[in-house]
Amino acid sequence: MTAAIVWALLVLGVAAPLLGVVGVLVGADVYDRLHFIGPGSIFGPAALALAIVIDEGPFSQAGLKSIVVAVLLLGLSPVLVSATARAAYVRERGSLALPSTPAETPPE
Amino acid sequence: MTAYFAAAAVLLAGLAPLIVFSVRASPPDGLVALNLGGTIATLVLMLLAEATQRQPFFDLAVVSAVLSFAGGLAYARFLERWL
Numbered sequence: 234m235t236a237a238i239v240w241a242l243l244v245l246g247v248a249a250p251l252l253g254v255v256g257v258l259v260g261a262d263v264y265d266r267l268h269f270i271g272p273g274s275i276f277g278p279a280a281l282a283l284a285i286v287i288d289e290g291p292f293s294q295a296g297l298k299s300i301v302v303a304v305l306l307l308g309l310s311p312v313l314v315s316a317t318a319r320a321a322y323v324r325e326r327g328s329l330a331l332p333s334t335p336a337e338t339p340p341e
Numbered sequence: 342m343t344a345y346f347a348a349a350a351v352l353l354a355g356l357a358p359l360i361v362f363s364v365r366a367s368p369p370d371g372l373v374a375l376n377l378g379g380t381i382a383t384l385v386l387m388l389l390a391e392a393t394q395r396q397p398f399f400d401l402a403v404v405s406a407v408l409s410f411a412g413g414l415a416y417a418r419f420l421e422r423w424l
Contacts (some may be wrong), residue, residue: 243348250381254355257377258362263369270373274380281348281384285391295391298399302387302406306380309410313376313417320417321369 239284246280249273263321267314274310278303345392352385372416379409 249272256269282303289295323329359378363371383405390398 240344243344246384247348247351250352250377250384251355253377254359254381257374258358263367263373266370266373270377270380273377277380277384281387285387288391294396295399298396298403299387299391302383302399302402305403305406305410306383309406310376310380313410313413316414316417317369317372317376320372320420323421324369 235287239287242280242284242287246277246284249276249280253277264318267318270310270314274306278306343392345388349385349388349392352381352388356381356385368420372413372420375416376409376413379405379413383409 251273253269253271253273256272257266260266260269282299285299286296291297291300319329326332356378359374359381363374363378366374383402386405387399387402390396390402
């Protein structure tokens with residue numbers, strides 16, 4: 234039973250980043266592609282760390298370090314996605330300012 | 342143990358299209374591929390450490406997780422104006 238759970242977690246942990254790869258390759262633009270980093274950085278590390286924890290135990294060196302890796306990736310990846318989106322926007326438009334909207338005309 | 346080797350090999354194969362894409366695409370798109378590639382490389386290191394039962398190798402995965410983040414941030418900063 235435990236082996237089956239570990240196998241299932243490994244399959245999930247490998248499939249999520251690979252789906253992210255496919256998404257990055259076929260995405261329409263940079264903002265579209267950024268969405269596909271999410272599954273690979275959330276489900277991938279979490280599933281693989283859980284598989285290792287089930288195999289080795291939560292308080293073994295391998296279990297603890299795999300949890301640290303998963304938490305690091307879970308925490309840092311969104312920051313990196315945000316920084317990349319910001320960089321792409323500034324590169325495209327020259328600044329972070331929103332495009333100016335025409336002033337509203339008062340109702341007559 | 343074999344399952345971890347197989348998982349690492351499959352993930353490693355997923356890095357190849359990202360490398361080709363990051364070379365051929367525009368710089369912002371390449372940075373997206375680099376970000377995902379850093380995550381996948383970290384996971385591969387973690388899987389290989391478990392597959393070989395060498396506990397200290399997990400440190401490589403921890404360092405890779407932090408450094409791929411720092412590298413991605415540096416690229417993003419330079420990409421805004423200078424690259």
